[in-house]
Amino acid sequence: MRIEHEVLKETIKKALLHAGLNEEAAEVCAKTHAASSADGIESHGLNRVPRFVEYVQKGWVDPKAKPQLVQAKGAVENYDGHLGIGITNAIYCSDRAVELAKIHGIGCVTLKNTTHWMRGGTYAWRMAEAGYMGICWTNTESCMPLWGSDEPGVGNNPFCVAIPRENGPIVLDMAMSQYAYGKLGVYRLAGKELPYPGGFDKDGHLTSDPGAIEDSKRILPTGYWKGSGMAIVLDLAAALMANGKSGTDLDEENQGSCTGCCQIFIAYDPYLFGSRDEIQAMLDKRVAAADSSHPEEAGRKVSCPGERTIQVRKESMEKGIQVNEQIWEQVKAIAEGNMDITDISVR
Amino acid sequence: MRIEHEVLKETIKKALLHAGLNEEAAEVCAKTHAASSADGIESHGLNRVPRFVEYVQKGWVDPKAKPQLVQAKGAVENYDGHLGIGITNAIYCSDRAVELAKIHGIGCVTLKNTTHWMRGGTYAWRMAEAGYMGICWTNTESCMPLWGSDEPGVGNNPFCVAIPRENGPIVLDMAMSQYAYGKLGVYRLAGKELPYPGGFDKDGHLTSDPGAIEDSKRILPTGYWKGSGMAIVLDLAAALMANGKSGTDLDEENQGSCTGCCQIFIAYDPYLFGSRDEIQAMLDKRVAAADSSHPEEAGRKVSCPGERTIQVRKESMEKGIQVNEQIWEQVKAIAEGNMDITDISVR
Numbered sequence: 001m002r003i004e005h006e007v008l009k010e011t012i013k014k015a016l017l018h019a020g021l022n023e024e025a026a027e028v029c030a031k032t033h034a035a036s037s038a039d040g041i042e043s044h045g046l047n048r049v050p051r052f053v054e055y056v057q058k059g060w061v062d063p064k065a066k067p068q069l070v071q072a073k074g075a076v077e078n079y080d081g082h083l084g085i086g087i088t089n090a091i092y093c094s095d096r097a098v099e100l101a102k103i104h105g106i107g108c109v110t111l112k113n114t115t116h117w118m119r120g121g122t123y124a125w126r127m128a129e130a131g132y133m134g135i136c137w138t139n140t141e142s143c144m145p146l147w148g149s150d151e152p153g154v155g156n157n158p159f160c161v162a163i164p165r166e167n168g169p170i171v172l173d174m175a176m177s178q179y180a181y182g183k184l185g186v187y188r189l190a191g192k193e194l195p196y197p198g199g200f201d202k203d204g205h206l207t208s209d210p211g212a213i214e215d216s217k218r219i220l221p222t223g224y225w226k227g228s229g230m231a232i233v234l235d236l237a238a239a240l241m242a243n244g245k246s247g248t249d250l251d252e253e254n255q256g257s258c259t260g261c262c263q264i265f266i267a268y269d270p271y272l273f274g275s276r277d278e279i280q281a282m283l284d285k286r287v288a289a290a291d292s293s294h295p296e297e298a299g300r301k302v303s304c305p306g307e308r309t310i311q312v313r314k315e316s317m318e319k320g321i322q323v324n325e326q327i328w329e330q331v332k333a334i335a336e337g338n339m340d341i342t343d344i345s346v347r
Numbered sequence: 348m349r350i351e352h353e354v355l356k357e358t359i360k361k362a363l364l365h366a367g368l369n370e371e372a373a374e375v376c377a378k379t380h381a382a383s384s385a386d387g388i389e390s391h392g393l394n395r396v397p398r399f400v401e402y403v404q405k406g407w408v409d410p411k412a413k414p415q416l417v418q419a420k421g422a423v424e425n426y427d428g429h430l431g432i433g434i435t436n437a438i439y440c441s442d443r444a445v446e447l448a449k450i451h452g453i454g455c456v457t458l459k460n461t462t463h464w465m466r467g468g469t470y471a472w473r474m475a476e477a478g479y480m481g482i483c484w485t486n487t488e489s490c491m492p493l494w495g496s497d498e499p500g501v502g503n504n505p506f507c508v509a510i511p512r513e514n515g516p517i518v519l520d521m522a523m524s525q526y527a528y529g530k531l532g533v534y535r536l537a538g539k540e541l542p543y544p545g546g547f548d549k550d551g552h553l554t555s556d557p558g559a560i561e562d563s564k565r566i567l568p569t570g571y572w573k574g575s576g577m578a579i580v581l582d583l584a585a586a587l588m589a590n591g592k593s594g595t596d597l598d599e600e601n602q603g604s605c606t607g608c609c610q611i612f613i614a615y616d617p618y619l620f621g622s623r624d625e626i627q628a629m630l631d632k633r634v635a636a637a638d639s640s641h642p643e644e645a646g647r648k649v650s651c652p653g654e655r656t657i658q659v660r661k662e663s664m665e666k667g668i669q670v671n672e673q674i675w676e677q678v679k680a681i682a683e684g685n686m687d688i689t690d691i692s693v694r
Contacts, residue, residue: 071620074451075422078620104421106455106613110620133587148649149640163583172580174573196553196571204643206543222570224543226521229652232637233519236510239629240480243621246633266453273418273425273457274590282586286593290579293496296551302495305576 002320003328009034012049014335019053021063021085029087036119037323038316039309041173043182044119046323049331051257052116053339060259061085061115067092070112070243075104078242081114083260087122089114090136090263094123097267098130105272109265112244116258121173123265124162125306128169133268134162139238140258141250144177144219147228150204152217155247156180157234162306164270165283171306176231178220184210238262349667350675356381359396361682366400368410368432376434383466384670385663386656388520390529391466393670396678398604399463400686407606408432408462414439417459417590422451425589428461430607434469436461437483437610441470444614445477452619456612459591463605468520470612471509475516480615481509486585487605488597491524491566494575497551499564502594503527504581509653511617512630518653523578525567531557585609 003011013030021029029052037045055061065084069077077096081089093109100107117123117138127134140155156177163170179187179198187194188210197206199213199220206220213219221227239246242262245253250260270279293302316322350358360377368376376399384392402408412431416424424443428436440456447454464470464485474481487502503524510517526534526545534541535557544553546560546567553567560566568574586593589609592600597607617626640649663669 073616073619074453076452076615076619104451105423106421106453108453108615133584145643146637146640146649148642148644148647150643151641153637153640153649159577161577161580161584163580163587170580170583172576174577178570178573200643222573223525226525226569227573229519230506230508230521232633232651233508233510233517236517236630236633237480237508239633240510240617240621240626241615241619243619243625246629248633248636249629251636268423268455268588269420270587272420272423272588272590274587278590279587282593282596283583286579286583286586286595289595289598290493290500293493293500294498295495296492296497296547297495300495302493302500304579 001323001325001328003323004320005034005038005317008037008046008321008323011332011335012046015049015053015331018334018337018339019056019063021056025063025085025088028091029085032087032118032122034321036122037321038313040312040316040322041119041121042322042324043180046331047182047327048118050327050334053334055115055256055259057339058256060255067111067114075100075106076108076110079109079111081111083113083115086115086117086258090117090123090265091126093263094126094134094136094265094267095130097134097265098127098132101132101267101269105269107267108241110242111263111265112242113260114263115261117263119173120158120160121171124160124171124173125169127265127267128162128164128171131164131270133164133270134160135266136160136264137234137238138258138263139235139245139247139250139261141254142247143181144221144228144231146232147221147225150200150218154228154231155235156219157231157238159230159234163283165287166280167284168310169306170283170287170304171309173305174222176222176227176234178222178227181214181219184214184219188214238264348670348672348675350670351667352381352385352664355384355393355668355670358679358682359393362396362400362678365681365684365686366403366410372410372432372435375438376432379434379465379469381668383469385660385668387659387663387669388466388468389669389671390527393678394529394674395465397674397681400681402462402603402606404686405603407602414458414461422447422453423455423457426456426458428458430460430462433462433464433605437464437470437612438473440610441473441481441483441612441614442477444481444612445474445479448479448614448616452616454614455588457589458610458612459589460607461610462608464610466520467505467507468518471507471518471520472516474612474614475509475511475518478511478617480511480617481507482613483507483611484581484585485605485610486582486594486597486608488601489594490528491568491575491578493579494568494572497547497565501575501578502582503566504578504585506577506581510630512634513627514631515657516653517630517634517651518656520652521569523569523574523581525569525574528561528566531561531566535561585611
């Protein structure tokens, strides 16, 4: 079903106010969750609201905490997130990265002890909309086997890059698993096979059966050994740069997804060396060449990451935002003051 | 067959001197090619020497050109590589990134109009060996279809990250195709199937048959749509940051692999916010946890990227460096002054 944007946002906001967020934080977070759903990323939009409320109730997220500057050097700042709200912490830090880039050409903000930022792409899009190239990533608890292992050993740490194109930003928002667990659930519930193998079954065979992968917990790193290697390196890099917790530390603390994690935000001024006209013309030419690639199926359109998102967003604003009915009912119940979070089936 | 390191290096050096490199450049490049072969990356070590010589002969690489500072702002410097030697240009720029990181915490060098840097990991390893975290990537001409297309439309742009661990750097060196064309050739010549599908055949079916992929030129992006998206974003980011050529521009100029490309080098001081002891202990703990993951096959060892490279390097130094006999004969012939490059079958 589809829900009108304003209704979705206001309902989420009410739920978050009930959870203990103040007016300003509830507004920002509701906008962010609604925007993710509007962009077609339901898993980290509306669907994530009940779990966020649960985390606040458990004390895993402190809705009153603010990011605090620990230390700064040159083009880099380090913040302690004090387990505050992942979204507001990450927005603060991406905005600071842009401010640092204005001064130093490049700006880097490293954040430790923060909580789940929901959709990673939010902050890359934000930096691009401010006119800057943005790179960001997070570390997480282990949910995916390293290549060659049969037990979870690394996070599916998303990596995001945004290119500030005036005719529509190009934005990569890529987790290190081929499919997220949420996506497996969607296919299983629909009785469908995955388009490509998404993990191993309990006997160690590569499979496209989503249920078999959920059972084995052997989700596949994207590109086999490549996504596995990139995931561990992003984890190490985040913990090193922010002087914070690695995925192993998060595993030991075991306080839900991403609680206490590190996030990195890098902004870059696109017009340091080329004029706006030159840079934008280069981007437009490159994107046009990619988009006009010969399609493998007649009528299919090749596009750059982010281009379809803009279409989905437009459609959501016109026709309403696609929501899962069960989750929508649950968030409405929270918004009405029923804070008993007992069944969060879509994660 | 295996060749002793010093013999390999000196032979490559002689070949490069014949190609017109000066003493210093020939020494540095020979060391770099030999080191790549010693690390098990033959494709960009010895195997690449004949093609490099060919490029010099064609005037696509100017062995006398030096990188020239175009402009600097804060923590960022932009260089024009003037189509100089890819290796020496990239070494210069990675060293400059480290110098900038000493001052600003993070340092970023953007290089345009350069040439093939051979093995991307060289510069990430170099930054890590200097004690800095290193990130680098390049753009290239199109050699891989974008997701949904059946013709080459993007480069397999490698992305490298190095973590400066004192007990052995952790280094990701990852191209955006599941397998390189060179690897397909190796499997085809050995009469073997690829371990996992590496592309599409002419009829659009995913296949593990290396020859069928060579015929169709439909090499698979790593992680399907994910590697495709990351490849185009790395291309745009490199061209934007360096104010240089995109993959589309390189396609139009059509002067061999990477001629005129952009490369980005980012260095980060790992001890900005944590002490050396804290950071190294975090890295050791995280790597130990990854390495002790339960293996899917008894006796198989899980490891982090770079760890096996160090073992291969050690073995190469003890037993000699593995080389392809045909290429070795060819490079020896060049070293002896026979500069007629007619058959470069292993690329």
